Amino acid sequence: MKTLNASGVGKAIDRVEGRLKVTGMAKYASEFPIPNKVYGQGINSSIAKGEIIDIDASEAEKLEGVLKIITHKNAEKLQNFEQELGPKRPDTIAPVLQDNKVHYYGQYVGFVVATTLEIAQHAVRLVKYQYREDKDPAIHFDEQRAQAYKPNDSSDYSRGNMEQGLAEADAVVEETYWTPIEHHHPMELHAVIASWENGKVTAYASQQMIDANVTGIANTFQIPKENVRIVAAFVGGGFGSKLNIERHVIMAIMASKMLGRPVQATVTRHQMFTNTGMRQKNEQKMRVGAKKDGTLTALSHETLSHTSTTQEYQESCGFVSKMLYKVANNSIKHRLMPMNLQTPFAMRAPGEATGSFALECAMDEMAHKLNMDPIDFRILNDTQTDLSENRPFSSRLLVECLRIGAKKFGWEKRKQQPGTQREGNWLIGYGVSAASRKAPYQKTSAKVIIEILDGKPHATVRMDATDIGTGSYTIIAQTASEYLQIPAERITVEIGDSDFPKTPGSGGSWGAASYCNGVRAACINAISQLKGESTNAVGGDMDLGALLTQKNLTKYEAIGTAEPSEEFKKHSVFSFGANFTEVWVDKDTGMYRIKRMVNVGAAGTILNPKTAFGQIIGGLTMGAGMVLAEQSKVEPNFGNFITRSFADYHVPVNLDMANIEVVFLPEDDKIANEMGIKGIGELGITSVAASIANAIFNATGKRMRDLPITPEKLIEASVSNVHQ
Ligand code: MOS
Numbered sequence: 001m002k003t004l005n006a007s008g009v010g011k012a013i014d015r016v017e018g019r020l021k022v023t024g025m026a027k028y029a030s031e032f033p034i035p036n037k038v039y040g041q042g043i044n045s046s047i048a049k050g051e052i053i054d055i056d057a058s059e060a061e062k063l064e065g066v067l068k069i070i071t072h073k074n075a076e077k078l079q080n081f082e083q084e085l086g087p088k089r090p091d092t093i094a095p096v097l098q099d100n101k102v103h104y105y106g107q108y109v110g111f112v113v114a115t116t117l118e119i120a121q122h123a124v125r126l127v128k129y130q131y132r133e134d135k136d137p138a139i140h141f142d143e144q145r146a147q148a149y150k151p152n153d154s155s156d157y158s159r160g161n162m163e164q165g166l167a168e169a170d171a172v173v174e175e176t177y178w179t180p181i182e183h184h185h186p187m188e189l190h191a192v193i194a195s196w197e198n199g200k201v202t203a204y205a206s207q208q209m210i211d212a213n214v215t216g217i218a219n220t221f222q223i224p225k226e227n228v229r230i231v232a233a234f235v236g237g238g239f240g241s242k243l244n245i246e247r248h249v250i251m252a253i254m255a256s257k258m259l260g261r262p263v264q265a266t267v268t269r270h271q272m273f274t275n276t277g278m279r280q281k282n283e284q285k286m287r288v289g290a291k292k293d294g295t296l297t298a299l300s301h302e303t304l305s306h307t308s309t310t311q312e313y314q315e316s317c318g319f320v321s322k323m324l325y326k327v328a329n330n331s332i333k334h335r336l337m338p339m340n341l342q343t344p345f346a347m348r349a350p351g352e353a354t355g356s357f358a359l360e361c362a363m364d365e366m367a368h369k370l371n372m373d374p375i376d377f378r379i380l381n382d383t384q385t386d387l388s389e390n391r392p393f394s395s396r397l398l399v400e401c402l403r404i405g406a407k408k409f410g411w412e413k414r415k416q417q418p419g420t421q422r423e424g425n426w427l428i429g430y431g432v433s434a435a436s437r438k439a440p441y442q443k444t445s446a447k448v449i450i451e452i453l454d455g456k457p458h459a460t461v462r463m464d465a466t467d468i469g470t471g472s473y474t475i476i477a478q479t480a481s482e483y484l485q486i487p488a489e490r491i492t493v494e495i496g497d498s499d500f501p502k503t504p505g506s507g508g509s510w511g512a513a514s515y516c517n518g519v520r521a522a523c524i525n526a527i528s529q530l531k532g533e534s535t536n537a538v539g540g541d542m543d544l545g546a547l548l549t550q551k552n553l554t555k556y557e558a559i560g561t562a563e564p565s566e567e568f569k570k571h572s573v574f575s576f577g578a579n580f581t582e583v584w585v586d587k588d589t590g591m592y593r594i595k596r597m598v599n600v601g602a603a604g605t606i607l608n609p610k611t612a613f614g615q616i617i618g619g620l621t622m623g624a625g626m627v628l629a630e631q632s633k634v635e636p637n638f639g640n641f642i643t644r645s646f647a648d649y650h651v652p653v654n655l656d657m658a659n660i661e662v663v664f665l666p667e668d669d670k671i672a673n674e675m676g677i678k679g680i681g682e683l684g685i686t687s688v689a690a691s692i693a694n695a696i697f698n699a700t701g702k703r704m705r706d707l708p709i710t711p712e713k714l715i716e717a718s719v720s721n722v723h724q
Contacts, residue, residue, distance in 0.1 A: 007481045007488035009516075009675070012610040016488060017234070017473040026234040029206040030191035030266050037193055037262040038067055040255050041120040042248055043110035043127055044274060045102045048340045048639030049137035052100040052109060053130050060112065060126035065119035068259055069127060071110040072097045076254050078220050085312045088244065088343050090212035090507070092311075093220040096247040097254075102131065103309050104340045105640040106274025111251040113263055137340040139639035141281055141306060144337040148304060151314045155334040157322050157388060162287075165298025165329025169289030172298075173365045177286065177358040178706040179689075180631035182279040183272060183649060184347050186468075188236020190267040190276050192249045196257035200227045205249055208238045209505030210464040210498045216245035217253065233496040235468040235506075239622070240346040241277045242468070243507050248275065273632060273641040273649075277345035280305045282317055284358035288366045289329075294380045296327040301359065307336045308343035315344070317355035319388075320686075323572065324359065324436055326383035340639055346507070348622050349682035352437050353689070357626070360433040360690030361705065364697065374432055374694070375402050375411065386572035394571040394671035397602035398434055401578040401665060405600035406432075408663060409580040418701035419719070426584040428595075429699025435577035435601065435687030439678035440510040443563035444518030445501035448480065448526050450544060451555040457544035459484050460492045461522070462500040465515045470506065470681060471611030472515060478607060479516040479675070483523035485542055501559060509575070509679025512607060514562070517673045521560025529558055567671045575678040577601035579620070579687035583695040590715030592699075594624060594692065596659040604669045604678035612680055616662045619684020624652045626685075627692045627709050 007013050020026040045052075057069045075097035086092070096108055110127055114120035138144050150156060166172055192205040201221070207213045210230050218225045235242060252265040267275055282305050289298035301318035318332035347353075367374035382399050385392050406412075414430040415421050421428040446463040461480050467473050472495060477488040484491075494500065504514050530547045548556060579599045585592040599616055606612045629650035632643045643649040669676045693704050701719040 005481055005485060007478060009478055009482040009605065009607055011478065012608060013474065013478065013488060015471060015474045015611065016477045016493065028188050028234050028236055029193065029204045029232065030264055032193055032204045034193050034262045037264050038113055038115055038259065039117040039120045040111050040113045040252050040263045040265040041124050042108045042251060042265070042271060042275065043112065043124050044106045044271065045109045047102055047131045047133045048105040048139055049134040050102050051132045052102065053132050056128040060123040063119060063123050063126065065115040066112065066123045067115065068113040068255055069110060070097060070251065070255060072100055076257065079222050081310065085338070088311045088313045088345055090209045090243045091215040092244060093216060094245045094247050094250045095220060096250050104342050105638060106342065108247050108251065108275065111255060113255045113259060137639050138338065139340055139634055140636065144306065144339055147337045148335040151312055151334065151336050155314060157332040158330060159387065160329035162298055162300050162329050162331040166287065166289045168297045170292040171290055171366065171369045173286065173288040173362050173369060175286055175362060175365060175705060177284045177361060179282045179354045179357060179626065180707060181281050182347065182626065182630045183632050184239040184241035184277060185272060185649065186237025186239055186241060189269065190242065190246060190248060190272065191265065192252050193262055193264045194249065194252040194256050195262040196253055199223060201253055202229045203249060203253065204231045206235050206242055207232045208235065208242045208466055208468055208507050210466060210496065211502045212505060213245050214498050217249065220250055221253065228498070230498045231496060232466050235466050238468045239348045240350065243346055246276050269646065270644045273643060274342055278342065278632065279347035280315065280344035282315065282354050284317055286358050286362040288362050290366050290370060292370065294370055294372050294377050296325055296381045298329040299325065299327045300331040302333040304335050306339040306341065309338045309340060311343040312336065313344045315354065316351040317358065320352050320355040320436060321359050322388035323386045324434065325381040326387065327381065341634065349437055349685045352682065352686040353623065353626065356433065356435070356686045357689040357707065361693050364690065364694040365703065373416065375406055378402060378434055389572050391570060391572055394573045395667055395669040396574065396576055397665050397667055398576040401576055401600040401602055402434065404663065404665065405578045405580050405598050408661065409598040411580065414698065418698050425586055425588060427587050427699040429583050429585065429695040429697065431581045431691045431693065431695025431698055433579050433687040433690035433694060435579060435683055437509055437575050437679065437683045437686050439513065439573045439575045439603065439672060440508055441513040441517065441564050441568065441673045442504035442510055443561065444503045444514040445559060445561040446518040446522040447501050447557060447559045448522040449555065449557045450526055450548065452545060452548060456490060457486050457548065458490045459486060460494060461519055462494045463503050463515065463518060464498050464500045465495040465503045465511065466506045467495060468506045470511065470615060471608060472506065472511060474611055475512055475607040476515055476519055479519040480523055483520050484544055486544055509681040509683065511681065512679055513673050513677040516607060516677055517562035517675055518560060520675060521562040522558055525560040526556060526558035530556060562674065568673065571671050573672045573678065575601065575603035575680060575683045577683050577687055579691040581691040581695040583692060583699055585696060585699045585714065590711035592696065592714065594656060598661045599684060600663045600665065601680060601683055602665040602667045603680045603683060604667050604672055605676040606664045607677065612664065613662050615680050616684040617660060619682060620660060620688050621652050621657050623685040623688020624656060624692065626689045626707050628652055628656060629708050631708050
């Protein structure tokens, strides 16, 4: 997009909220100085399955400062699930403390409210629970296989004939890949300060999707949506865990209703393993068939995952395998097993992050079997049509990402034969993976208020959008700057409040496209209304101040709404990319280093290269985390998570991610939306795990199919016998 404006679309301006962040002025949910607030702390069950038979709160109640202890015995009756294993969504109700049943270790079984956080936490330890414990909880993945079921009609997909495709193949790869339970762990803990006043709820809450979350709260308490207000001005990361209302929010509201005071509930890091969602363990079985010349003939992707015993969540790992390559015979299946663990939920590019690991490793295995370069193999099987939907991609620069990335990375230096590039004790390997992620766009409204302040035009933009650290404030300001033709410093962005016009919130990589097109619509409406034009003309000479003065106005408000076009619906809209990794593996210890990465993305209009770079770096770090370290472990006898903090749950640090180049290809896609924006919030993560695992194979000849790839696993693995 062309702009003459120094702070308009496409300019690498600094974050408009940066100063607030670094000076501590940006308020996160638990930081609002709400007068008279008290502190609630959830009590977690200490069994994985069973019933509460007795609760003795007498000692806790005696503690000075304890105001209320809520358990299933005195909790308010809430809306309960209509069906067993109903789907978990961002707007789903969140009943809590409704009966004496325990479904997983760590489930909330009570909530203590006290005058200070310390007293509340102390009191939690004094409440005594007696359980009738079921000694055989479903906590072992392998033991639940017989319980696997097909969650819904869209869990399976097929085209052509898989068996015929395999019969036509000259080579077949049939392998299984595993990803462990992982947790989102945004830096900002989940938190809420909730007040119930005259039947109305106000919640300062760390949430990603305000309007859906208003629905969740309203439906849980069976009150109208108008009676719920959520404020989420700044959110310190979410990664999917804050897409929905979790139960600390509901308990805080319930307590506020009982006490007549605002109640704050901050989930501890330890509780974030059991009470705020997770990515479940996935077992992905791949079958790939190809001709000698590299033509794919068959591709099947079967995923086995677990959900909880009360609610259903399916991560669609296989969906990437139905659209990424040209293959006539294709079969996708997803199966779920109910387990006594909390309900999993969308985490960091759900589907693609894990699914691409399996698919892109299997593609590498096949390329190797055919003695083909893995980039050539992918390019040979590229498609401009989404065969699963029988419609074209709005734009797809995957081949360009692979080619340009290969050049920047120096792919030509890669040795096809594994284990043949060495430097002293180090085995050096290169790996590649394709990246893809749906770029959805949803109906979004924004309000723009234009006024003259200090003799100059100024604009305020309002919408219920959220900024989860991604840069929403900045790109919203840039969009208003672009279409109002005033500098970003004269634009105030007010988001994160359900009183403002509705947006789909931040999730699924739809935030940027939705927010900015909504803001654009509002700005264009304002200007065309001021100009008295019936058509929504963009551009031309315009002086906002003069426009107001001409009309004798000091202030003007307009609302705009943007939504997907008919053309959008006729296309598959995805962002694409490729990641290239060089690893060095110590041949004796199995310790390895990511030496460098080159990531190329094609995601339409890049609104701000600086914030976009940050998003991709974040995605790459999460992807590297999947391979290097991230895993949550369930204690095999009791079903609790033995990973309880960042001391046990490891994430990459700066040194792991030291040398990264990020490139965006120019792409103009007006089918995606008016501004040509395709999301990048999740694109980065989708290609990392496979590119590292493939690089490790290239370095060592070892196929590592079970994440994370720890040095112990690597040293114990044998060299794969398939290489020629
Ligand atoms: Mo995302 S996993 O939709 O925050």
